[in-house]
Amino acid sequence: MMSQTKKLSIAFYWHMHQPVYQLSPEGDYLMAWVRLHAVKDYLDMVSIVKKFKNIKVNINLVPVLLDAFLDYGVKGAHDLHSRLTITPVEELRPEDKEFILNNFFDANYKTMIYSFTEYDRLYQKRQMGADININSFTKQEYSDLMALFNLVWFDPEYAKDYPSLKKLLKKGKNYTLEDRIAIIELQRDIIRRIIPEYIKFAKSGKVEFTTSPYYHPILPILLDINSIKISNKDGLPSDLDMKFDAKTQTVAALDRIEELLGVRPRGIWPSEHCVSPEELDMFKSIGVDWSISDEGILADSINCQFVRDFKGYIEDPYHLLKSYEYKNGLKMIFRNSMVSNLISFEYSNFDSKQAARDLYERIKVMQSKLLSSPDENHLLTIAMDGENCWENYPQDGNVFLNTLYKLIDDDESLETVLISDYIDREKHHKPLNRIKAGSWINRNFKLWIDEPVKNLAWQYLKNVRDDFCEFVKHNPNNPYIENARKEIFICEGSDWFWWYGEPNDSGRDNIFDYLFREHLKNVYIYLGLDVPEYLDNSLLSGNTKLSRYPKGEIQPEINGGGDDNSWLNAGCIDIPDGPVLKENKLFDRICFGYDKNNFYLRLYINKYILNNSDKKGIYQMYIYTRNSSKKHTLSPLRLINKTEDILPITKQKFHNEISIVVVDGSLKYVRLIKSIPNNLWVVQDSKQIKYVFDKAIDIQIPFDNLDIAHGENMEFVFVNAAIGLYDVFIPNEMLLNIYRD
Helix, strand or coil, X not given: CCCCCCCEEEEEEEEECCCCCECCCCXXXXXXXXXXXXXXXXXXXXXXXXXXXXXXXXXXECHHHHHHHHHHHCCCCCEHHHHHHCCCHHHCCHHHHHHHHHHCCCCCHHHHHCCCHHHHHHHHHHCCCCCCCHHHCCHHHHHHHHHHHHHCCCCCCHHHHCHHHHHHHHHCCCCCXXXXXHHHHHHHHHHHHHHHHHHHHHCCCCEEEEECCCCCECHHHHXXXXXXXXXXXXXXXXXXXXXXXXXXXXXXXXXXXXHHHCCCCCEECCHHHCECHHHHHHHHHCCCCEEEEEHHHHHHHHCCCCCECCXXXXXXXHHHHCCEEECCXXXXXXXXXXXXXXXXXXXXXXXXXXXXXXXXXXXXXXHHXXXXXXXXXXXXXXXXXXXXXXXXXXXXXXXXXXXXXXXXXXXXXXXXXXXXXXXXXXXCCEEECCCCCECCCCCCCCCCCCCHHHHHHHHHHHHHHHHHHHHHHHCCCCCCHHHHHHHHHHHCEHHHHHHCXXXXXXXXXXHXXXXXXXXXXXXXXXXXXXXXXXXXXXXXXXXXXXXCCCCCCCCCCCCCCCCCCCXXXXXXXXXXXXXXXXXXXXXXXXXXXXCCCEEEEEEEECHHHHCCHHHCCEEEEEEEEEECCCCCCCEECCCECCCCCCCHHHHCEECEEEEEEEECCEEEEEEEEEEECCCEEEECCCCCCEEEECCEEEEEEEHHHHCCCCCCEEEEEEEEEECCEEEEEECCCCCEEEECC
16 A cells, blocks of 8 residues: 655745846936836736635745835836837937847847747847948837837736737837837836735735845855855955944845835845855844755755756755754755756746646655655745746746646645745754855855955945945934945945856946946945045956957967967857756857958867766767858758757758767867758868867868858857757857858
8 A cells, every 4th residue: 555645835935136226216227127027027926826726925025126116116217228218219319229229139039029020020130240230220110129129028918907018019010109108108007016916915825925135235245254265365355344234234124025015024035045154143133033045055054965866856855845943043944956947947948838747747756755754744945036037938937837836736735835834834843053154056155256356346345335434433413324324235235246257247247337336436425525536447347258259350279278369359158057957068168250261169168077077978069150142052950859949040041060079078070061952961071170179179160161252241050969959059049140351
């Protein structure tokens, strides 16, 4: 007789956060992400629970985000994008048009641009070549571009609530100024609904709201940088002395959520799941009941590494499916990072229903391993960013979430819970005698400190805060002290340090740098002091990065990655890890360039493969090229899709295929294959291709071999693949191009 399945509790925990994008409380927002995500994620991620009898969710709100809702919905705030959207096209200045062309395509190509015919046409036109400029677009095209950019960010579900939105979506082109104004007003109406709806859900018993420190600082850094592991202290202050700030921001967050929603949060989501002993003691001292971190922190804290098989299943999930009581009495839960990363980074690449079923099956496998557990209560915590991944999913993730929630709702052996309810119900939390300081990323703090540019940013902040404290000491009754203090708190937020230095690149790092320094300047302006000249100097000036496209001709050394400067003007694409499938990625970085006669490639092998002997095997990279004049025979890709999800770029045809094969960490060959009639391919003599592999793979291919004559343009794309099954296109929405003089 089979043992009865033990009931498994699931805590879905969605984190909602945006930093401060304003220079001052009265100014426009410099980025539009609060407004765009507000019509895509913040309300429907909560309201979806109304569809299901038993589904409950936990929502973490950073207070500064709610402040922004009030700015947009009540005060009528604008960002640069919305301000331009409601401007008559005839009044657009040349710099406005430049901004529109550079910023109004900020949407996922596959799920948001491609399905709108006119938007896709405008996108392709914008990408045609370097000679495209502001005069290449008509007044109507500018109007349509602004309208469509704003429309694609609406969650499709809102078309059911707003008939006017449905009509605007259906229109597709020829949008008027009145249409654009109506679109922005629809967005404001949705934003105005968010906080009142949150209040209703807070009382419903189906949603629990928690918070993070007010401006999302990394608390362990503020509390004591000397208690966390830092390997590079160059340029870093010896001590930040910001304990007061850490506690004040946390208490202020609890107060603000209680003020706006009517319920005081019992739990705290530490920014970026960063924890330390000092932080947990501070939480307990201000009356917080529980907090959360990542499974990696738990593993280090209890000295129990979670071993997974090749499918990602934990061999023994028991310790990860328990709640804990820290030695000071604070309760702790720890998220399953594999599940969270699958939702964040992987499942969007697959059919949404299949992905939901895969996650459900993973949950059931975990549940099946609890039969030998001595306990009755077990908690699976799925905690992650609740806003940024859904734009990569079809239908904004609605199909995925509805399918997943229904599978769980229909399964009587599973339940979703509010975390505080579970904490109260579970009377025997496992003891947690120590907590290892770290974050969800690599169990350390290197994404926010411990790097030259990040350290310099902390020094800037420390200098300003010291000047502020000295002023307050001598002028304690100055009426603008709290305004200045708020500016310091804003600058303590995690986002500035996340984007400074290596390895992250927002594509808008200059804006983040500008905002950070302007808020530091505001401290002096509020206090009537002279602003130090060093705050006029960008922190990015010493952190030059290679251009995505080549800056000009190069004549590099073909030496396999030797240290030289001959590749400095090359184009460069960094290929991010898939957190779950990073071992499938062949290269970390691709550099490319040209001279009058040759096409050059430098490919940096994924260190994960080279450093793990058990990960070695057969890896392949393909470069597909064509002459943009289309004078030659073109054939379709020779690769096989893993799923039925077809990228538009896979429908393109090409003239050449360059195949690079690495076997067990060694370069097997570089081969040129050409297209011939009837959609076939034939191997060519590759003797004129020069290549060397040492630290990287350097390749030199004569343009003549690729049938690119002087004065012709070559379009190309990189494809990471394994045994003929493609993993990823680089880039996945357009072809790269270079011109042979």
